[in-house]
Amino acid sequence: MxxxxxxxxxxxxxxxxxxxxxxxxxxxxxxxxxxxxxxxxxxxxxxxxxxxxxxxxxxxxxxxxxxxxxxxxxxxxxxxxxxxxxxxxxxxxxxxxxxxxxxxxxxxxxxxxxxxxxxxxxxxxxVDIHGQHDNQELMDESRHLFLLDEYGSDEIQKAKEIYVQLYRKFLDIKQRLKRLTENEQEMAHRLDLIQFQLKEIEDANLEPEEDVKLQEERKKIVNFEKVFKALQNAYDALQGEQRGLDWLGLAMSHLEDVSNINEKLHEMSEALSNHYYIIEDLTYQLRNELDQLEFDPQRLDIIEERLNEINHLKRKYGQSVEEILQYAAKIEEEIETIQNRDSHLHTLREELESIQKDLLVEAENVSKLRKKWAKKLIQQIKEELKALYMDKTTFDVKFLQDVTEVKFTQDGIDQVEFYLSTNPGEPLKPLAKVASGGELSRIMLAMKSIFSKHQGxxxxxxxxxxxxxxxxxxxxxxxxxxxxxxxxxxxxxxxxxxxxxxxxxxxxxxxxxxxxxxxxxxxxxxxxxxxxxxxxxxxxxxxxxxxxxxxxxxxxxxxxxxxx
CATH class of the missing domain: 3.40.50.300 (P-loop containing nucleotide triphosphate hydrolases)
Structure with missing residues (x-):
């Protein structure tokens, strides 16, 4: 509120x-x-x-x-x-x-x-604001189908979910068919383009995460001197006479001499011994790392050249090597489809025909449920209008389906509009054309008293x-x-x-x-x-x-x- x-x-x-x-x-x-x-x-x-x-x-x-x-x-x-x-x-x-x-x-x-x-x-x-002459949701015929579905609640919604899943597959197949039946000249141009793109990617011989690995290697080479000095200085500070390990060893020896006097000294001696051996092991690792360090300026040139090549492909086909390879797989499949166009057209047309039949069944099921709930809505609105002294008013929910051609939409095959007649003997007219101020107020209020319960x-x-x-x-x-x-x-x-x-x-x-x-x-x-x-x-x-x-x-x- x-x-x-x-x-x-x-x-x-x-x-x-x-x-x-x-x-x-x-x-x-x-x-x-x-x-x-x-x-x-x-x-x-x-x-x-x-x-x-x-x-x-x-x-x-x-x-x-x-x-x-x-x-x-x-x-x-x-x-x-x-x-x-x-x-x-x-x-x-x-x-x-x-x-x-x-x-x-x-x-x-x-x-x-x-x-x-x-x-x-x-x-x-x-907020839902209603004025006497406002163009409200209830007066907008394009919203009437939505209101009926809201009124039908879970029953219509569940049926629509099944329909929508099929409808998405239906649209996907139609789109693929459209691409395959486009102008042959455009198709030939498209084939030339994606064949060129695939060859360019294949010639690069990309490996998964290659760009990440090369950037890491490049970083090491660029920072070689800095890393070498840091490792050498750290090693020199620990190893040698009168250096870190030497002093730690001396401290360990002194503590060992008194470690049997009490428990606390024993624990301190053991702790120092453990740390001494850990640092001694770390010293060996520093030495090994120094021995393995190599500076190869030619390797840096090779890496830079390869990264430039990969970045050129990234600008055209994806933000990473993985995306480039995914794009290559996608256009490879498209090339195969275009080259075997007739075979794919036949398969897609069969799939479309099959899914259309299933889609029609689900659409008719949704339509059947809507008509059931429409009858309930008509009766309820009649009761609401009667309470507002409009018992002579006739309300109807019109289903405006095209009898010549079934058209599938996101909402099914139905077009719905609310119709009304406020006087006996007068024909039903679209709700949006009801003009009398007092009558319009009561009709809107009657409908709002029903729909407000379903709209939240x-x-x-x-x-x-x-x-x-x-x-x-x-x-x-x-x-x-x-x-x-x-x-x-x-x-x-x-x-x-x-x-x-x-x-x-x-x-x-x-x-x-x-x-x-x-x-x-x-x-x-x-x-x-x-x-x-x-x-x-x-x-x-x-x-x-x-x-x-x-x-x-x-x-x-x-x-x-x-x-x-």
Missing amino acids: LAELSIKNFAIIESLTLSFDKGLTVLTGETGAGKSIIIDAISLLAGGRGSSEFVRFGEKRAEIEGLFLIDDETHPCIEKCRDFGIDITDGMVILRRDITANGKSICRVNGKLVTIAILREIGRLL ITSIIFDEVDTGVSGRVAQAIGEKIYRVSEGSQVLCITHLPQVAAMADHHLYISKETIDGRTKTHVKTLNEEEKIKEIGRMIAGVEVTELTKQHAKELLKMAFQVKSS
């Missing part, structure tokens, strides 16, 4: 910090007080389009920061952040966006600088989606929004007292003018203040005792609905 929001120098907001809780939070207040500005700030935080117009007049930048708490370790936002190398500690995700006066945006997630595109990808998994969105925001409705419909919308808040945190801007009465938390937005500048204020209302504010929403400016009674009655009814 969105736990805290900090806004600074944004539109008419000078500085504002808000804390939010789980459940349903409503924001009310007079028109123009800044309710929608708060939602705009959250929208920008989630990757919305920014503009210098958002920066408060006379300031250099606007700053927006939001703290989101995620208590589900499997939430898709956590995996998405890991994909972008963003650390998440204790389930906290902090989104920050600064907009400068010249329109530039600076975005951060948990302190790491990110692009707006990355901020948007993460933000859409945390932590915070859902409704920006005046209740516009254009009143009476019993307003009451039904309030109850429906509250039902959505049972599964996700909901923030709702409303002008309807029926919706405000259902709130778990009520924030009142107001503005005042100080020194010629407008400032926005937010106050959390207590029970008495809720009654007064709901009374204002019912009656307008003047709140009478009768109005307060109506407000109390609304709150009482809301409490009964929530308790049930």
Whole structure:
């Protein structure tokens, strides 16, 4: 959920910090007080389009920061952040966006600088904002198949995984076929090129890790003088009369004379003896290493020449000898394929035909499952709409398959679009073309109450989606929004007292003018203040005792609905 929001120098907001809780939070207040500005700030935080117009007049930048708490370790936002190398500690995700006066945006997630595109990808998994006329996901027909698959949950997902594995093999074979059936002249040019490349690599007679071994040998030769002096000086310091070993031997002899007096002297004598023999052995090793050292300037020239040859091949075929040899193996296989093109074409066509049959079986299985879940979705949406007094509305999930040709895609063979008819006798039309404001609000709310359970969105925001409705419909919308808040945190801007009465938390937005500048204020209302504010929403400016009674009655009814 969105736990805290900090806004600074944004539109008419000078500085504002808000804390939010789980459940349903409503924001009310007079028109123009800044309710929608708060939602705009959250929208920008989630990757919305920014503009210098958002920066408060006379300031250099606007700053927006939001703290989101995620208590589900499997939430898709956590995996998405890991994909972008963003650390998440204790389930906290902090989104920050600064907009400068010249329109530039600076975005951060948990302190790491990110692009707006990355901020948007993460933000859409945390916040879902709905306005009355916004082009929302539910109104985008290209997203309807995804929503149906989300609704079908694990059953559709498992079937899709099997299909996708086959689909990847199918694409691979198609790509190989395409390469083999390209223009013959291009194929001949390609064959000449890779034959030349293979000969160049083979003529080099490369050995695995040859470059690493040569660099080590080169390092030894280049540092010969330094190594020789160090070994010689170390040997001279240890070996010889009045040198290191000589003095150690004398110390060992003195300790041996008294080692039988007590246990401690005996242990010290033994320890010194052990170290003496270890250093004596090391002295022999130094002598052997000195005897084996050879300086061959001609060998250095040979190594340099070979490394230059290998580096030339690296620039063309790989970053290491292993990569060069792998590339050689790959083009050798390609040469064999091109030279035996007809035979390979026949084999690939047989493989493609076989996998196409299997792919069609799996695609039809996914399609069958989708149609099963589509029927359940149609029935559930019908029930949701009935509760919103749209029982005459007809909803359908249309499968728009091409009957003339089966087209395989990443998602199968289905094209899905949601259709709707709001009046009896009227034909079903694409959901995106439903235009009535009040009807659109209820349809969106009915669908969101279903899909929000399957999408894992932590915070859902409704920006005046209740516009254009009143009476019993307003009451039904309030109850429906509250039902959505049972599964996700909901923030709702409303002008309807029926919706405000259902709130778990009520924030009142107001503005005042100080020194010629407008400032926005937010106050959390207590029970008495809720009654007064709901009374204002019912009656307008003047709140009478009768109005307060109506407000109390609304709150009482809301409490009964929530308790049930």
